[in-house]
Amino acid sequence: MMGRAQAYISTADPISTAGITAALRGRSDIVVVPEAMITAETVGVVAAGTLDLSTLDALKAVRRLGCRRFVLIAEVELDSALIPAVELGVRALASRAEATGHRLAQLVVSTATGGAAMPPEVLGRLVKQVTRLQQRVLTPRGIDANGLSARESEILRLVADGMDTREVALRLSYSERTVKNVLHDITSRFQLRNRTHAVAYAVREGLI
Numbered sequence: 001m002m003g004r005a006q007a008y009i010s011t012a013d014p015i016s017t018a019g020i021t022a023a024l025r026g027r028s029d030i031v032v033v034p035e036a037m038i039t040a041e042t043v044g045v046v047a048a049g050t051l052d053l054s055t056l057d058a059l060k061a062v063r064r065l066g067c068r069r070f071v072l073i074a075e076v077e078l079d080s081a082l083i084p085a086v087e088l089g090v091r092a093l094a095s096r097a098e099a100t101g102h103r104l105a106q107l108v109v110s111t112a113t114g115g116a117a118m119p120p121e122v123l124g125r126l127v128k129q130v131t132r133l134q135q136r137v138l139t140p141r142g143i144d145a146n147g148l149s150a151r152e153s154e155i156l157r158l159v160a161d162g163m164d165t166r167e168v169a170l171r172l173s174y175s176e177r178t179v180k181n182v183l184h185d186i187t188s189r190f191q192l193r194n195r196t197h198a199v200a201y202a203v204r205e206g207l208i
Contacts, residue, residue, distance in 0.1 A: 004031045005112035007071075008038050010062045011047040020045060020073075023101030030108055038066040043111045044089075045104065046070055050077035051085060051093075059088045071107045073099045082126045092117040148186070148202075155182050160199045 007030055011017045024030050024045075033042060044067035048055040051074045059070060071092045072085065085093075092107040092115075107117055118126065148156070151172075158168045165183075169176045183195050192198045 004029055005109045006031055006033050006037075006039065006042040007045050007108050008033055008035065008042050008062070008065070008067055009045050009047075010058065012049075012058075016047050020047060020104065024105060024108065027105050030105055035065055040066060040068050041112065042067050043108050044070040045073070045108060047073040047096075047099075050075045051081050052078045053081065056081055056084055056088065059085065059090065063088060069111050071104065071111055073104075076122055082122070086126070091115070093119065093122055095119070152182055152186055155179060156186065156199060156202050159183070159195055160203065 007024055009017050009020050009024075009032060011020065021032050025032050044059075044062045044065075046055070046058055046062060048058060051072065055072070055074055059072070062070070068089050070088070070090045071094070072090045073094050073096060075095055076082065076093070091111045094103060094107060110117055154172065155168055158171060163171065165176050165179050168174070169179045172179075183198065186192070187194065187198050190198070190201060192201055
């Protein structure tokens with residue numbers, strides 16, 4: 001199976017599962033795996049009627065099995081479900097009308113190799129959701145869209161410059177305890193191991 005994208009199929013009914021499985025199983029670049037063979041590299045292919053709260057529950061269920069990236073076949077009914085779907089790992093979305101075997105195969109391979117594909121109209125709706133979140137929730141709390149406050153970003157920049165906790169505290173007129181608490185909050189929020197990992201992550205993701 002080396003070099004082939006792995007796909008796990010999850011739908012609400014066995015006929016849909018059989019149809020999608022048959023469409024992908026004949027591909028030389030994709031292998032359809034059973035639940036017992038799911039790994040973190042497996043792409044979950046989830047088919048639902050619409051993207052709504054029940055679809056989010058379905059994504060969570062497959063995520064608990066081990067999948068971290070998804071191709072979702074659904075119509076977008078609830079715009080507020082777009083951001084949660086992306087957070088759960090949806091990297092590609094197709095309506096049922098465009099979900100041909102060839103198109104699904106393209107999306108699975110693209111998702112397996114780190115790509116993403118959203119229809120232009122869905123992407124536009126997603127951007128509106130992110131903008132609304134920024135304006136209504138993050139900005140009033142002093143948090144940027146990257147999830148860091150101005151203070152957190154500044155502390156990370158100084159740590160990236162090689163300063164220790166005492167030097168950062170002196171530069172920003174904070175207590176050392178405050179600096180330590182901020183760094184702890186950052187590492188906890190992004191599930192990082194330590195401040196070095198936090199700086200590396202921030203640089204790699206373009207947060208600082």
